[in-house]
Amino acid sequence: MLKSKERINFAFYLMTVPMVLLFFVFHTYPFLQGIFYSFTNWKGYGKWSFVGLRNYLHIFSDKDVGNAYAFTFFFALLATIFVNLFSLLLALGLNSKIKFKNALKAIYFLPYMLGNLIVGFIFNFVFANLLPMLGQALGIGALSVNILGTDNAWIGVLLVTVWQSLAFNTLIYLSGLQSVDQDLYEAANLDGAIGWKRFKHITFPLIAPFFTINMVLCVKGFLMAFDQIMAMTNGGPGSATTTISVLIYKKGFQGAQFAYQSADAVLLFIVIVSISMFQLFVLEKREAKFE
């Protein structure tokens, strides 16, 4: 213990400190400022004064906010379930011994490389022009019009979101599956555990940490769904597909409610952090059971 302090290489500071500064300037400082303004009546410009908790209290009586939260949770729940289900299936398929495995992997990863906006615009065209043509040809009433203009607009948005999000989650599951020791499977084979049994008792428990990561990232990402909605429906028709992020953006900038929507953003932050923490807590416990 009395040994003289080890010299710490200066290079390590050089690696970390600049990033900390950048992170602070572009992430932490704006974040703190947002919290600050949420206690004012600032419109985004001009004069302002402190209003205490008024913005926060108003959130709870604002129907727009309530509706947006309801839609956001509904959307995030469905998207998380579908994305995890399908990406796990895809990963299992891609991890087995099939032909063209690498080509398929590349194809499934492609949507992830495209920007959300681009994907949104492409599907805008598909929904407006191609699907109605198909719907008319097949005589399906609900498909014969652009579904983004109807009460079913959320289905269109959900479909595109799931399709695009599959790529990254599949990748994570795939890396999980590849880390599973093949010897375990051989042993399981000898014990007669195959098919569903093998998946339930061996594969899934072993990739549990990857399931945790996917669940948390999905929920967090979908609770903040924004770009695909702006590109496809702009929150419409009416306010049918307005998520909380879209509401914050539209009302905050277009509706001169900067301070009020800052309060809304702070609330969203708290909600997302609590949900993520809760998920981590519960899912890690579950993981521990399999240790």
Added chain:
Amino acid sequence: MRKTIKSITASALCLAIIGSSFAGCSGTSSASTAQPVTSAAASTASETAVAQPATLELFSTKSENKNILQSIIDDFHVQNPNITITITCPQDAGTVLKTRLTKNDIPDIIAMGGDATFKELQGADVLEDLSNEPYAASVQDSYKKMVYDVQKDKEQKLYGVPYATNASGVLYNVDMFKAAGVEVPKTWDEFLAVCKKFQSAGKTPFELTFKDSWCCLPPWNSMAPDLQLSSFTDDRMAKKTTFAATHQEVAQKYLELLKYAQKDYMGTTYADGNKAFAEGKAAMMINGNWAISEFKKTNKDFKVDLFAFPASNDISKNYVTSGVDVLFAINKDSKAKDAAKKFVSFMMEKTTAQKYIKDQFAFSAIKGVEQEDSTVASVKADIANGKVANFPDHYYPSGFDLASLAQNFAKNAAANMDATKNISDFLKQCDEKYDTANVG
């Protein structure tokens, strides 16, 4: 082995959450952070502009007029080689402008509509008073009044000089009207008769483009001034009246129109609808003169005209909806204010104004400058005689998103909701949202 994977994933996860939750909030607040940085940048930029070669930024909220403004700027630059003007003309310009306002980064010259965004800019006290400029006297009084009316406390000063004006009503395909043997309708009953005639001939009367929510406003904007008392906007603000009490007829007629629209009017975008209309797929479109240049892109020889929306059976009440489409405002604190004023006065010259409206199929707010094009011939006389009413939504608070409400109203109609319930829900929501539009 498994332990390490777990701890790695756990720590990666923690980082991901912390990082991304900050990122989530930075979307709203980054605008404010940038404040010191950009305003400093802006002031250095304009300080250099004090010296002889001035560089100005002209911000236009209309993507349609970018080319013509550029060509006028080129002319101006030939006469004033020491003044360089760059145009900024982004998508969703109203939002961009307000965002820049949050950063105190106001462009030197702003070309924008006399709308709610102007109202906010003027209310934020960042614009120069242009009442005493020599060209102010040449502006038509009816349009000056429209500017006064949206200003804070209806102040009688010109913080924006009306330049070009627009007209909204019913755009119609002249050839299709001729072929069907119908005249331009003057009353609501005649209007419905025309619609029925087209429908029974197997033609689509209206091409509506309600996928874009702002397109749900033109029918409302055209009907509301014809069917309600002119004191409504003031009374509503003073909470002496409600939408529910006064706009029943507007809402009923709105639903009536939807019956004559093409099948997928909720799923058609403005761009797609303009194309379909220019290809002769429908006889009429409820929108404004700004769409005409879009039609011409699809069909150069398209014969189109605009008539005043006949919302009432009393002909004297059927106004042309016309507002200030473009006005010029100057940043009060611009370091190159003189150069900016010089450019605006160049824009206000009659020959320049004529060139501008010819290109835009627009109308001029300047006395004696008239639109000669046949595409808007039917409303020319009304505009010259001042039989115009401003867009009612220019008087609504900017947080009041009527477009979304109207889009919802139309969507419910498309989903066959009971009309009486739809109307009462819609008007009730209008009142609720109007009252809560401006929080704090």
